[in-house]
Amino acid sequence: MSTTHVIRTPDQRLRIFVSSTLQELAAERRAAQTAIERLHLAPVMFELGARPHPPRELYRAYLQQSDVFLGLYWERYGWVAPEETVSGLEDEYNLCPDDLPRLLYVKSPAAHREPRLSELLDRIRNDDRAAYKYFETPRELARLVESDLAILLAERFDQSRTSPIPVQKGAEAAADPVRLPTPLTGLVGREADVAELTRMLRTGTRLVTLVGPGGIGKSRLAIAAAREAARDYEDGSVFVDLSAVHDPARVPSRIAQALGVRDTGDAPIMENLTTALAGRSILLVLDNFEQVLEAAPALTALLAASPEVAILVTSRALLRVSAEQSYEVGPLADRQAVDLFVERAHAVKPDFEITDDNADAVAGVCDAVDGVPLAIELAAARVRVLPPAELLDRLDRRLSVLIGGSRDLPERQQTIRRTIEWSTQLLDDDQRRLLARLGVFEGGFTLEAAEYIGGADADVLSGLAALVDSSLVGQHGGDDRPRFSMQAIVREYAREQLAASGEQPAVRDAHARYFLELGDAARQDLKGRGQREWMQRLGDERDNLRAAERFLLDGHDWDRAAGLAFSLYLYWWVTGLLGEVRTWMDEALASQDPLAEHTRAIALYFSRTIMFWKDPDGSVAADLTESADLFRRTGDPDGEGLARISLALALLAGEKPDTDRAREVMETALELFRSVSSVWGESMALVLLGRVALRQGRLDEAQDHFAASLALTQRAGDRVGERIASYHRGWTELMRGDITAARADFALSVTVSAAVGHVEGIAYGLEGMVAVAALSGDVERAGRLAGAARALRERSGLHNGPTFTFHQRYLDDLLAGPDGAAVTAATAAGRELTVEQAVAEALAEGRGEPEEPRDEPG
Structure with a gap:
């Protein structure tokens, strides 16, 4: 009779099985162990002590008793023992129980990854049971591990309830700042620049401006330098993309957004930002500052208030403020330029190599575009159809006659613009027209959005494929909704062409209509089971939503502007953007234009709802009362109910709460929501009635209201x-x-x-x-x-x-x-x-x- 030999893990806490090769990832294993222990969990790692059991028996038993599988991978596949067909690394993954959550982290870059590990990672990537992320440093790994395990803790609590509601995979950590993006391709030929920028930061320089023309590689260099220097800052580095910001006054809001600071509108955003940065050691990377140079004094104010903050700025022009140190980003040297050409050529023609026959032509192409990285990339994208000698001939002839923008631009700025125009000359008319129209987007776009503004008769899919092949548009991976984007200078060129075509007003209106329709589609699903999916989708479109709203506001199209704001109320609130929406609606109220009653109701609502908790003279309650009355007169019971919720909050928040009137207001709101079958509104009204009962000391009644609201929300998702x-x-x-x-x-x-x-x-x-x-x-x-x-x-x-x-x-x-x-x-x-x-x-x-x-x- 045999007995099962149970091998116990070191303790009975939640156990995290860590799988990796030992020597090459020693620092990363220590970082993962620290992150696990910070969450009071138990790491299961073989180096934590000798065990009197064969290795395979040991890790099989440990896997059976573990709660999470955590895999770390880089270049080594690991040793394959005699009489075994796979390494211990792969065997651990194979033996992982099907119901065990799998968190997998792959270190990059990996120039010498062993083939069998590549095969294993390809298999893992296609395993829908596994969460798969990349990292570069032990510190970044520790942050990822800690964040993902915290979310898993939340999931396990959620699933332990009697009527579980699944937490969707991939939930972002709340308030997580925008960390440095991971470029899709490597940085070529900038090692000395990275070293010098890192030295400047480490020797006390707190404001460095990387200056150079568009396409010279400032953004990529800043990201690489920040990644190198981030280890010196306790709170790491945060990336702030300003490419979609055209109003200098919005720069503090964009920095706040990247840091996870909410613009609630009840305090100046600079005040919130200064408070958030107080005592923090952090490196900010501000990209594309040239279009908001008037905001430069705000940076010096932040630095003065936050002595452990440093800022890297990329700009085509100097900021010209105190404490600024400039760093000029120049073209690539001859050898580096050729290396970049070859790397980018491999993306479209994997078998391309430098030979005796083409070496001079490749060098000539790089020289013709002055060693500007983006121009090299645009040229290299053509080697799929043009050999280097023909490419040089066409490029040389075109650049000598094309005029790319204003003659007073810097020489290299003219070079990149001429290269963009040369690239567009190789497109057909429909593809050039599509490129111009795509310039209307901010922060990227989907295929669906491109087809909407591309025109009913256009073959947008084929045209977009041609633009991607030409490197004028970039494609980024997604689940079922891939996104596309342009580099800032390409988008700038596209917009110039759009303006010259005379189509700009019509295309911008089409852009606004698309996002109005998107807002209408999201409105109800935001309140139910589609909530998380829509929050993520709208987050991707945040800059486009702002651009659409700005177009409508500038045109005094108050009705549609208010409609777009109101349809996405829940999104603005949850993501902390009500302050920005308030400024939009204040424009409408201050315009002196006659406003439709429903538009005025929305504008009053957004302008006053965020102030409900400080209403010393009763003006907030009065305006919210007017908003509710206007919603009623225009036949919008849902809007009236929402205004009444904010009115009740204002009545409860004062020094002398008016609970009787608040109860009356909310009883009416509850009837309104029920009359239109608004489950979300009904659940919120019940919460407010519960708060009134709580204020009045009626605990049983409050309990009943809150329980009823909870049941409604859980049924609705x-x-x-x-x-x-x-x-x-x-x-x-x-x-x-x-x-x-x-x-x-x-x-x-x-x-x-x-x-x-x-x-x-x-x-x-x-x-x-x-x-x-x-x-x-x-x-x-x-x-x-x-x-x-x-x-x-x-x-x-x-x-x-x-x-x-x-x-x-x-x-x-x-x-x-x-x-x-x-x-x-x-x-x-x-x-x-x-x-x-x-x-x-x-x-x-x-x-x-x-x-x-x-x-x-x-």
Whole structure:
């Protein structure tokens, strides 16, 4: 009779099995181990101690007992033991149980990857059970691992509930800054430039401007230098793309957006930005600054207020502000230019090589375009159909006669523009027309959008393929919706051609109509099971939505401008852009133009709703009342109900809450939402009625309202609504004395908020957990969570927290008690937690015995 020999892992916490080769990824394994342990999880790694078992038996047993498979890969396939057909690395992946989540990280670049590892990675990439990401440094890996494991913690909590609602894969960490993009191709011939820029930053230079003409490679160089220097900054580096920003006043908002700071509109964005950067060590990369040079003083103001912040700027012109150090980006040297040509030629003709027959022609092409990288790329894209000698002949003849833009442009700027024009001369008329029309997009576009503005009779798919082949348009991978983009200078050229054609007004109107229709399509799905998908899709189109709105506002097309804003209300709110929408609607109200009643209702709503929590003279409530009346007169019960929600919030938020009127307002709103079968509106109205009952001390009634709202949101698949309802029910249960139920509801609120990237929801959930920890006697945990929540609010620009949370009273009691010093220290430590760490802390089991909660809400 045989017995099963169980090999136990080191402890019984959530176990993360780490698979990799040992020597080549030693630093990365240490980084992964640190990230895992920071989340209070158990890494399962063979170097953590000798085991008296054969290796294959050991890792098979460990895999069976693990909760997550984490694979690290680079260049080595690993040793294949005698009588085995695969290495231990591949065997571990093969033996991974089907139901085990798989997080896989591949280090790049990898110039010498072994063929068998390439085969394994190709198989893994096609495995829909695995999440697959690239990284470059141990620090970047640690951030990815910590973020992804925190999301998995949230998923596991979610799936443990009686009626689980699946968290969609690939959820972004909330408030995650925009890290450095990973270029699709390598940087060629800039090693000395990277070294010099890194030296400048490391020796105390805090504002470096990379100057040079369009297409010279400033952006790629800045990214490479920032990646090298980022390890010297505790908070890493953040990339700020300004290519779609044309108004200098919007630069602080774009920086805030990249940092994850919300523009809530209730405080100046520069104030929020300064607060968010206070005490942080971070490198900002601001790309394409030449079109917003008037915003340069804002950069010096940020640097003055944030002594550990440094900025790399790319621009065609100097900023000319104090502390600026310029770095001129020049053309590639002869050998480097040829290397770049060959690399880009391989993309269209994999068998292309330099030979004795073509070497002079390739060098001549590089010389003809003055060694400008983008011009080299455009020329190299043609070797699929033209041999280098013919390419040189055509290029030389064309560049000698073409006039690319203004004659007062710098010589190399004229070179790149002439090269773009030469490239377009090789297209047919329809393809050139399509390129001009595509210039209307900001921040990229989909095939569907291109077909919409391309014209009903145009063969957009074939034309777009030709533009991609010519390197005038880039294609980026996606799931089922690939995106396309242009480099800034190509887009600038396309727009000039569009303006010259006389089609610009019609094409911009078509662009606006497309996004108006997109907003209409998203409006209902944003409130249900399509919520996450639409949030991601609209996030990709954020710059296009802004451009469409700007076109409508500039044309005083107030009706359509208000319609686009209102259809995407939930998106603007969750992503922290209500402040920007408010400025749009303020333009309409300040225009002195006669506004349609429905348009005025929308404009008043957006202009006042974000101010509901500070209404000393009652003007906010008065304007929201007018907005609700206008919605009613124009037959929009859904809009009226939404205005009434904000009105009720204003009535509850003052020093002397008018609970009776707020109840009356919300009872009417509830009837309105039910009359049009708006489940989302009904669930929100129930939450507000619950808040009124909570204010009036009727806990049972409040509990019923919150429970009913939660049930509605869960049936509808509305994750944002679920977050709101579960958070409020948590406070009611806390006040009723059920600490365990309150903990579960606050955990649900944190879980859902992390899954949909709702920063405000995470902050509220953390604050609820502060009260749970305080009442459970876990004073240090209460302090850590309070510090994390406060830091998250400061760094995200969220100011209205006191209106909706009651945790401060519990924290004050702890601070005034014998453990005050420990709480203060824990609060300071909590401020240093990342969002992912704070989420993991909130979802971990607490300690201590619960105390009696307070009866009255704050």
